[in-house]
Amino acid sequence: MDRRKFIKNSALASSLFFVPNFVKAFEPVTAKQLGYKRLVIVQLAGGNDGLNTIIPHNNDLYYNARPQLAITKGIIKLNDDLGFHPSLSPLRSLFDNGKLSIINNVGYPNPVRSHFRSMDIWQTASSSNEYLQSGWLGRYLDQHGDKPYNALEMDEQLSLAMKGEHFNGIATNDYKVLYNTAKDPYFKKVLNYNDAHLSEHNLGYLYQTMIEAESSASYIFENTNVKSSQESYPQNGFAKQLKSVAQFINSGLDTKVFYTSLGGFDTHASQNNKQTKLLSQYAESISAFVKDLKRNNTFEDTLILTFSEFGRRVKQNAANGTDHGAANNVFVIGKNLKKAGFYNDLASLSDLDGNGDLKYNVDFRSVYATILSSWLNVSAEGIIPSKQKALNFI
Numbered sequence: 001m002d003r004r005k006f007i008k009n010s011a012l013a014s015s016l017f018f019v020p021n022f023v024k025a026f027e028p029v030t031a032k033q034l035g036y037k038r039l040v041i042v043q044l045a046g047g048n049d050g051l052n053t054i055i056p057h058n059n060d061l062y063y064n065a066r067p068q069l070a071i072t073k074g075i076i077k078l079n080d081d082l083g084f085h086p087s088l089s090p091l092r093s094l095f096d097n098g099k100l101s102i103i104n105n106v107g108y109p110n111p112v113r114s115h116f117r118s119m120d121i122w123q124t125a126s127s128s129n130e131y132l133q134s135g136w137l138g139r140y141l142d143q144h145g146d147k148p149y150n151a152l153e154m155d156e157q158l159s160l161a162m163k164g165e166h167f168n169g170i171a172t173n174d175y176k177v178l179y180n181t182a183k184d185p186y187f188k189k190v191l192n193y194n195d196a197h198l199s200e201h202n203l204g205y206l207y208q209t210m211i212e213a214e215s216s217a218s219y220i221f222e223n224t225n226v227k228s229s230q231e232s233y234p235q236n237g238f239a240k241q242l243k244s245v246a247q248f249i250n251s252g253l254d255t256k257v258f259y260t261s262l263g264g265f266d267t268h269a270s271q272n273n274k275q276t277k278l279l280s281q282y283a284e285s286i287s288a289f290v291k292d293l294k295r296n297n298t299f300e301d302t303l304i305l306t307f308s309e310f311g312r313r314v315k316q317n318a319a320n321g322t323d324h325g326a327a328n329n330v331f332v333i334g335k336n337l338k339k340a341g342f343y344n345d346l347a348s349l350s351d352l353d354g355n356g357d358l359k360y361n362v363d364f365r366s367v368y369a370t371i372l373s374s375w376l377n378v379s380a381e382g383i384i385p386s387k388q389k390a391l392n393f394i
Contacts, residue, residue, distance in 0.1 A: 037301050037375055038249055040258045044308040046265030049275060050328040057083045061349040069271060069316040087279035090287035094333060098340035101332040101393045105347040107360025113324035118309040123161035125365045125384050136368055137257050138164030139383045149216045153259040154241035162259055170216055175224060178217045225251040231292035238262040239285035246289055250296040269319035303375050304333040313356055327360035330367060332393055339393040366391055
């Protein structure tokens, strides 16, 4: 059938424009068995203030730079120099028991202070002057993926990080809705319209995409344990994401990468109240998630990475907030960390870059490369564009 004639004459064709984003670009690739270990990404969107997250409580320069913003009460002192924001108290036991590694001063050369551009850099693992159309996790799927459900994002939109050159993950914030959409009568009628379309140049890719989408939706629905989690989670959107991830992991779903996010960290004004609330949501939700995994004996095979696209300026601004900065801290949570606690010292507060920001000394791509090689047991070559020094936290 001619493509133009098909679109013009078929009422079913119009329904394709309402198929959600999870069906995009599921091209078949050569099956390569992924490892059993799972990676959970947590993105703190907006640029979390790392300096008020991991607090240099014994440093006068910190208090002088932030006369209104510096945390002075309730600091959870982790050593003589650094401590948690009070809202991170649910993570204290993870720190004390060697299940949390905090990597300070993570960034990249020539940092960009635009949210969108810096997030693209973090998600693609590019240099600051390099523009890539695929994400580092998408390229991992390109090389080692088997099915689209090998990587799931708990959202309606798929992040650039999860898009490969040939293979994408799936974005869904409700696997039941995902399944029901794939079973929509229009969807089914198009799939059953004529198998011959699969061999046609113009329509074959679209049909293959839809077939992969339906297959993935069915697999997730049919293999997810529908009984409620026995763990009590906070009542917020981020906790809901993690609860879904725990359900997928505890059901034995063949998914190796999960992507979650918590937004709202762009704190140019009245930062303290906003960040206090957000860090509470983060810490309480992560604590419940880890307990859920432990209860089901899946924590040992799960690694949790938390990052934000940049930190904040060391000096507070006139609106009792902080402006866009550069280097930041990264949290890694897991059962068998080689380097728990603080991986490295906080950068100097007296030796800042020209914009008044902390200087980075750990390239974020070396964190990714280490996770790929030491956790997912694959080579970083072809996934991380530049060769990076391996770290020793896992």
